[in-house]
Amino acid sequence: MARLILFNKPYGVLSQFTDAGSETARATLSDFVAVPGVYPAGRLDRDSEGLLLLTDDGRLQARIADPRFKLPKTYLVQVEGEPDEASLAALRGGVVLKDGMTRPAEIERIDPPELWPRDPPVRFRKSVPDCWLQVTIREGRNRQVRRMTAAVGLPTLRLVRWRVGEWTLEGVMPGAWREVGV
Structure with missing residues (x-):
């Protein structure tokens, strides 16, 4: 069964689990969600807040994030x-x-x-x-x-x-x- 996580991303947090290449440490999803194997379905800018969906199911991720589905x-x-x-x-x-x-x-x-x-x-x-x-x-x-x-x-x-x-x-x-x- 697919996993789907509703995460309330705070302001200033990156919509990814790592921050490679940054000289200063910035908050990432790994600071809040310790669930292995899930990935964001779409993105939310660092200076935006709110709902970010995370899933371990590639089809569900595509259905949520792909503009063709007009969700x-x-x-x-x-x-x-x-x-x-x-x-x-x-x-x-x-x-x-x-x-x-x-x-x-x-x-x-x-x-x-x-x-x-x-x-x-x-x-x-x-x-x-x-x-x-x-x-x-x-x-x-x-x-x-x-x-x-x-x-x-x-x-x-x-x-x-x-x-x-x-x-x-x-x-x-x-x-x-x-x-x-x-």
């Missing part, structure tokens, strides 16, 4: 600025990035979610408003959500992946993991 990925995104309807419509329709047009995204403005504090905290500026969006995409380009929000003038301050397909981060605290049946 939805939902993010809670704190952006700098107040989005207007034109910005939200642009994100919903797809935006042009250097590597081409993105697929349409589901975008919803949300109340600030009840999340754990981030270490280090997101910078706060009295004169610049921020807001939260729930963003669901069905592809996974490098730093895609950050690049999409920046393309419409809303730089990302904090990004938390909350859901991948049917799996959610519900009840898993930062640095913790839970194994689920597949």
Whole structure:
């Protein structure tokens, strides 16, 4: 039976088990998950937080990570600025990035979610408003959500992946993991 682990990757942790070639030690998955034979199904940037799926099953890993399967990925995104309807419509329709047009995204403005504090905290500026969006995409380009929000003038301050397909981060605290049946 395949193993599937839901890991809440903290800010600053690499989505890999080793950090070869770095002159300074950076936190990796091996600092949190001591389960032999599992590998990440997809990636999450070092400066992003949230759900990272780990499995020992190559087919499951491909189904989760391969854009051909269009598995939805939902993010809670704190952006700098107040989005207007034109910005939200642009994100919903797809935006042009250097590597081409993105697929349409589901975008919803949300109340600030009840999340754990981030270490280090997101910078706060009295004169610049921020807001939260729930963003669901069905592809996974490098730093895609950050690049999409920046393309419409809303730089990302904090990004938390909350859901991948049917799996959610519900009840898993930062640095913790839970194994689920597949």
